[in-house]
Amino acid sequence: MSAAVQTERLRKEFPMGWFRGRVLALEGLDMEVQRGEVFGLLGPNGSGKSTAMKMILGLLRPTSGRAEVCGFRAGTIAARRQIGFLPENPYFPNFLTGMELVRYYGRLSGMGGSVLEKRIQELMELVRLGGEAGKRPLRTYSKGMLQRAGLAGAMVGDPEILLLDEPTAGVDPAGSREIRDLILELRGRGKTVIFSSHLLEQVEDVADRVIILHRGQKLREGRLEDLLTRKKEWEVSVQGLKEADRKELRGWLEKHGAEVVREGAPRERLEDYFLRSLPEEKRR
Amino acid sequence: MMGSLRRISAVASNTFLEAVRQKVFAVLLVFGLVLIYGANYFTEFSFQEQFKFLKDLGYAAISLTGLLVGLLGASQLIPGEIERRTILTALCRPLHRWEFIVGKYLGLAVLLGVMVGVMALAVGGVLGWKEAQLVAREGSDPAVAAAIQKEARDPRLLQAVLLVGVKLAVVAAVAVFFSTVATSTTFVIAMTLMVYLIGHLQSVAREQWLESGEVVQAGAKLFLAAVAFLVPDFNLYNLIDEIIAGNEVVWRSTLEVVGYSVVYITVLLTAASVVFEGRDI
Numbered sequence: 001m002s003a004a005v006q007t008e009r010l011r012k013e014f015p016m017g018w019f020r021g022r023v024l025a026l027e028g029l030d031m032e033v034q035r036g037e038v039f040g041l042l043g044p045n046g047s048g049k050s051t052a053m054k055m056i057l058g059l060l061r062p063t064s065g066r067a068e069v070c071g072f073r074a075g076t077i078a079a080r081r082q083i084g085f086l087p088e089n090p091y092f093p094n095f096l097t098g099m100e101l102v103r104y105y106g107r108l109s110g111m112g113g114s115v116l117e118k119r120i121q122e123l124m125e126l127v128r129l130g131g132e133a134g135k136r137p138l139r140t141y142s143k144g145m146l147q148r149a150g151l152a153g154a155m156v157g158d159p160e161i162l163l164l165d166e167p168t169a170g171v172d173p174a175g176s177r178e179i180r181d182l183i184l185e186l187r188g189r190g191k192t193v194i195f196s197s198h199l200l201e202q203v204e205d206v207a208d209r210v211i212i213l214h215r216g217q218k219l220r221e222g223r224l225e226d227l228l229t230r231k232k233e234w235e236v237s238v239q240g241l242k243e244a245d246r247k248e249l250r251g252w253l254e255k256h257g258a259e260v261v262r263e264g265a266p267r268e269r270l271e272d273y274f275l276r277s278l279p280e281e282k283r284r
Numbered sequence: 285m286m287g288s289l290r291r292i293s294a295v296a297s298n299t300f301l302e303a304v305r306q307k308v309f310a311v312l313l314v315f316g317l318v319l320i321y322g323a324n325y326f327t328e329f330s331f332q333e334q335f336k337f338l339k340d341l342g343y344a345a346i347s348l349t350g351l352l353v354g355l356l357g358a359s360q361l362i363p364g365e366i367e368r369r370t371i372l373t374a375l376c377r378p379l380h381r382w383e384f385i386v387g388k389y390l391g392l393a394v395l396l397g398v399m400v401g402v403m404a405l406a407v408g409g410v411l412g413w414k415e416a417q418l419v420a421r422e423g424s425d426p427a428v429a430a431a432i433q434k435e436a437r438d439p440r441l442l443q444a445v446l447l448v449g450v451k452l453a454v455v456a457a458v459a460v461f462f463s464t465v466a467t468s469t470t471f472v473i474a475m476t477l478m479v480y481l482i483g484h485l486q487s488v489a490r491e492q493w494l495e496s497g498e499v500v501q502a503g504a505k506l507f508l509a510a511v512a513f514l515v516p517d518f519n520l521y522n523l524i525d526e527i528i529a530g531n532e533v534v535w536r537s538t539l540e541v542v543g544y545s546v547v548y549i550t551v552l553l554t555a556a557s558v559v560f561e562g563r564d565i
């Protein structure tokens with residue numbers, strides 16, 4: 001079976017007007033995302049993440065190189081049928097309600113009738129915009145709600161691949177955690193998720209594999225497990241160890257030829273602390 | 285095929301609804317209606333002249349309002365959507381770009397159709413009102429009453445309304461074409477107005493040039509032919525003036541102009557789709 005997304009020496013230059021030359025946004029990107037993977041595109045601002053995504057969708061034409069989606073050439077209808085896309089800072093026709101938005105995108109994907117209506121209900125529940133919330137116009141939505149409505153819209157055609165450009169930008173921690181859980185749930189259903197972000201803690205929690213881009217070039221690529229695990233070290237977290245026994249433990253470790261690299265009370269992550277501080281109903 | 289229709293109608297209805305919710309178009313419609321209603325207060329001269337004035341003004345109001353709606357609408361369609369970036373979430377769907385263009389155009393055409401329809405009804409209403417007034421005042425002689433009625437209820441006005449509608453539809457197609465090339469709203473409006481002017485002047489200029497007796501060189505001929513091919517001939521719609529002047533215009537020639545317009549719109553939308561196909565969004 002072909003890879004979910006495959007690019008070969010994908011390159012994009014933007015002409016900047018007659019005398020100002022061109023901007024090189026992406027420089028020969030090779031990338032392969034397997035089906036069922038959660039894949040992170042990382043990189044600072046302007047590193048080419050969005051450009052790569054838009055070429056995978058066929059919204060931008062590559063200057064050279066090629067991209068394929070499930071074996072179909074990027075930009076063809078067959079390729080786009082496989083992808084649901086959530087752009088960065090998305091703008092939606094804001095006079096529509098949440099449900100109307102998903103219906104509009106469903107109809108744009110050629111869906112209709114009771115199949116579509118059923119799908120809309122399902123999705124609104126899934127992104128927790130069921131009931132009254134789904135019937136309000138989008139201009140009354142918070143940033144987090146908008147993002148979730150956009151996600152529902154991206155998923156309407158039940159695509160194999162979800163392409164999410166900074167899905168958690170501007171969303172509060174509880175909201176980001178929801179989006180993260182949703183990504184994990186999608187992976188559980190066998191979907192492929194490709195997302196970009198520069199919020200690294202979040203990437204760490206969900207991505208199987210990442211690429212790090214910088215000024216349009218690929219710096220690093222690999223499984224998070226391989227990239228981040230310090231294979232030479234071993235960590236044990238214990239509770240109730242007395243001050244006096246610590247010294248003894250150090251001695252024991254030294255005797256066995258181990259070197260203590262780090263030691264002390266571990267700190268909780270701010271995100272977890274923040275979420276714990278909120279009242280129960282705000283956390284989920 | 286079914287899917288194509290669904291997608292096009294989704295784009296069209298969304299475009300129409302979005303436009304309806306914008307205040308500009310409501311304001312323009314009110315402006316048109318006020319103009320039409322105002323014509324009613326012109327009570328000098330003979331009743332023929334009064335009716336002529338009403339029809340002239342009604343035509344002017346519909347044309348002007350429709351032109352503004354077409355220009356503003358089309359320049360919002362694609363440059364506006366790119367600016368607001370709503371276009372990304374639409375064009376990433378499995379729909380062809382030509383379907384998007386056609387849907388956008390149809391949404392605008394329906395908007396124009398509704399506006400022309402409402403204003404035409406208003407003109408009809410004002411004509412009826414005038415008729416009642418005049419008959420009450422001058423219509424003691426049945427012959428005069430009949431003449432007044434004939435002026436007010438001229439069935440040829442339907443032809444005129446149809447022609448105004450298709451003329452505006454052609455202008456909108458020109459604007460949609462430019463909006464696929466452009467990144468700025470102003471460019472679309474300026475280029476469309478230019479084509480509109482050239483479209484009105486070209487046949488006059490051509491006749492002048494050809495009949496001036498000068499030797500027309502092959503190059504000049506080619507240039508004229510190119511302009512004639514690229515720019516719709518808006519003088520064809522002068523039939524409307526004929527109708528308003530009370531001259532006979534047969535349905536056949538009206539329908540010929542409608543046919544010409546449909547062909548032009550098709551050509552323009554095809555060109556727009558080809559240009560748009562290769563464009564970076």
Ligand SMILES: Nc1ncnc2c1ncn2[C@@H]1O[C@H](COP(=O)(O)OP(=O)(O)OP(=O)(O)O)[C@@H](O)[C@H]1O
Pocket residue numbers: 014015023024025043044045046047048049050051052088
């Ligand atoms: N339409 C465009 N015209 C000209 N240059 C562009 C265009 N789009 C992107 N670029 C340039 O291409 C480069 C990559 O941009 P891109 O938006 O892909 O970065 P990104 O990694 O998504 O950044 P961010 O994190 O800010 O979203 C940048 O230098 C940007 O200025």
Ligand SMILES: [Mg+2]
Pocket residue numbers: 049050051088165
């Ligand atoms: Mg980006």
